Amino acid sequence: MSYKKGKEIYDGKAKKLFDVVGHPELLWQEFKDSLTAFNAQKRGSFEQKGALNREISALLYEELESKGVTTHRVMEIPPTAIVTKKLDMVKLEVVVRNILAGSTAKKFGIEEGKPLEAPLVEFYYKDDALADPFVSDDQALMLKTVRSKAELDELRSFGLKVNEVLKSTMERAGIDLVDFKIEVGRDADRRLYLADEISPDCCRLWDKVTGQKMDKDRFRRDLGGVEEAYREVCVRLKSTLKKGSV
Amino acid sequence: MSYKKGKEIYDGKAKKLFDVVGHPELLWQEFKDSLTAFNAQKRGSFEQKGALNREISALLYEELESKGVTTHRVMEIPPTAIVTKKLDMVKLEVVVRNILAGSTAKKFGIEEGKPLEAPLVEFYYKDDALADPFVSDDQALMLKTVRSKAELDELRSFGLKVNEVLKSTMERAGIDLVDFKIEVGRDADRRLYLADEISPDCCRLWDKVTGQKMDKDRFRRDLGGVEEAYREVCVRLKSTLKKGSV
Numbered sequence: 001m002s003y004k005k006g007k008e009i010y011d012g013k014a015k016k017l018f019d020v021v022g023h024p025e026l027l028w029q030e031f032k033d034s035l036t037a038f039n040a041q042k043r044g045s046f047e048q049k050g051a052l053n054r055e056i057s058a059l060l061y062e063e064l065e066s067k068g069v070t071t072h073r074v075m076e077i078p079p080t081a082i083v084t085k086k087l088d089m090v091k092l093e094v095v096v097r098n099i100l101a102g103s104t105a106k107k108f109g110i111e112e113g114k115p116l117e118a119p120l121v122e123f124y125y126k127d128d129a130l131a132d133p134f135v136s137d138d139q140a141l142m143l144k145t146v147r148s149k150a151e152l153d154e155l156r157s158f159g160l161k162v163n164e165v166l167k168s169t170m171e172r173a174g175i176d177l178v179d180f181k182i183e184v185g186r187d188a189d190r191r192l193y194l195a196d197e198i199s200p201d202c203c204r205l206w207d208k209v210t211g212q213k214m215d216k217d218r219f220r221r222d223l224g225g226v227e228e229a230y231r232e233v234c235v236r237l238k239s240t241l242k243k244g245s246v
Numbered sequence: 247m248s249y250k251k252g253k254e255i256y257d258g259k260a261k262k263l264f265d266v267v268g269h270p271e272l273l274w275q276e277f278k279d280s281l282t283a284f285n286a287q288k289r290g291s292f293e294q295k296g297a298l299n300r301e302i303s304a305l306l307y308e309e310l311e312s313k314g315v316t317t318h319r320v321m322e323i324p325p326t327a328i329v330t331k332k333l334d335m336v337k338l339e340v341v342v343r344n345i346l347a348g349s350t351a352k353k354f355g356i357e358e359g360k361p362l363e364a365p366l367v368e369f370y371y372k373d374d375a376l377a378d379p380f381v382s383d384d385q386a387l388m389l390k391t392v393r394s395k396a397e398l399d400e401l402r403s404f405g406l407k408v409n410e411v412l413k414s415t416m417e418r419a420g421i422d423l424v425d426f427k428i429e430v431g432r433d434a435d436r437r438l439y440l441a442d443e444i445s446p447d448c449c450r451l452w453d454k455v456t457g458q459k460m461d462k463d464r465f466r467r468d469l470g471g472v473e474e475a476y477r478e479v480c481v482r483l484k485s486t487l488k489k490g491s492v
Binding site (some may be wrong): 136 | 273310350353354355362363364366367368369371373375379380381383384388389437
């Protein structure tokens with residue numbers, strides 16, 4: 001099976017989306033080299049970033065699929081693209097935290113690095129113009145992002161299942177999975193799929209030994225070594241998951 | 247029964263708390279004339295504001311009690327004080343909204359005045375230094391503000407019950423109850439009580455006919471006529487509830 005990239009339909013902060021010629025049920029997702037932070041107020045890029053994120057995402061998606069997590073992937077198109085199912089996207093970002101860091105640590109005046117007794121699931125309303133505000137279940141329902149409380153509980157379980165697989169994979173790669181953000185979508189039968197990507201752009205990853213950050217915080221906080229960190233995550237995952245290039 | 251004010255134990259933004267001599271199980275709560283907004287960055291006051299809020303709160307507490315809502319009140323001490331039970335305060339503010347306004351309208355880019363299909367209950371973590379951040383149920387549990395999810399549901403039901411009574415009372419007084427904030431506490435048996443106050447300081451009240459604001463937003467937004475609005479709320483409630491001075 002081969003697919004042909006169609007016309008561009010969306011140019012996002014880190015990815016572009018295209019039609020797939022002859023396949024209205026599919027999307028062509030291309031990973032860009034750009035890096036943005038603080039709702040795109042800070043911008044940067046490095047060569048091969050798109051290719052690295054595509055590859056990291058592929059490795060993690062394959063592992064998740066093998067553990068029963070349904071994903072939007074149809075076919076990898078190295079170095080920087082994948083073909084995916086076209087889904088009805090849920091207007092919520094699902095964040096799962098194992099260790100407090102970032103906005104939630106700041107909001108509660110808690111020092112970064114506090115391990116949580118249980119993973120914390122958070123929902124953020126996907127709206128760039130509003131800077132993706134944090135929402136409670138009741139607000140998510142009020143905004144009609146889901147049809148019922150049961151669908152929110154389903155999102156929470158989905159996030160926790162993804163966390164279980166990712167945390168254990170990262171552990172084997174010598175990395176603490178601090179937190180991550182996923183996006184999800186539904187097919188016509190309202191079945192949930194993991195969509196978007198899983199990469200150092202949307203995870204906090206700390207080296208288990210040195211505590212060094214191996215994720216987009218290196219860019220957000222001007223720590224340097226962004227490219228090296230992304231590359232190291234890719235190398236470790238390939239070795240952990242015993243894969244060549246995916 | 248008469249009570250004697252003891253030593254001051256807390257000087258808050260709008261109230262002072264004192265011991266009650268010989269009664270370690272009670273508190274003496276005094277309403278101040280001061281007005282503050284934006285986490286006390288804006289400050290003002292007017293004469294008799296404390297007396298008005300004490301009286302409005304008394305009228306509403308009596309109505310709530312008659313409808314089965316337990317409150318912390320033990321005895322009114324006009325013009326500006328009440329004696330209350332000393333409770334184990336829940337570290338959450340409970341906000342109930344019937345019409346979108348204020349921070350939540352702003353957060354979602356929705357124009358003020360949108361009636362909600364169902365009342366929306368929100369929890370805010372009580373911490374002045376953090377400016378009382380909005381929290382989800384999962385965050386409220388993570389912060390150990392309650393012992394269980396069931397206790398959060400209990401708070402939600404309590405807020406909705408208070409809303410039912412207040413909304414109907416205000417309706418009869420020609421006022422739309424837009425939203426309000428309450429504080430609650432527990433006794434040694436973990437029974438819930440309504441505490442703090444209910445006044446134009448912590449409710450949004452709009453005249454049903456003119457739409458005019460009759461609450462602290464007049465102060466927050468420099469609309470003038472703050473004292474007149476508070477006085478009008480008191481007059482209308484006395485007339486609606488057929489009471490002289492309480």
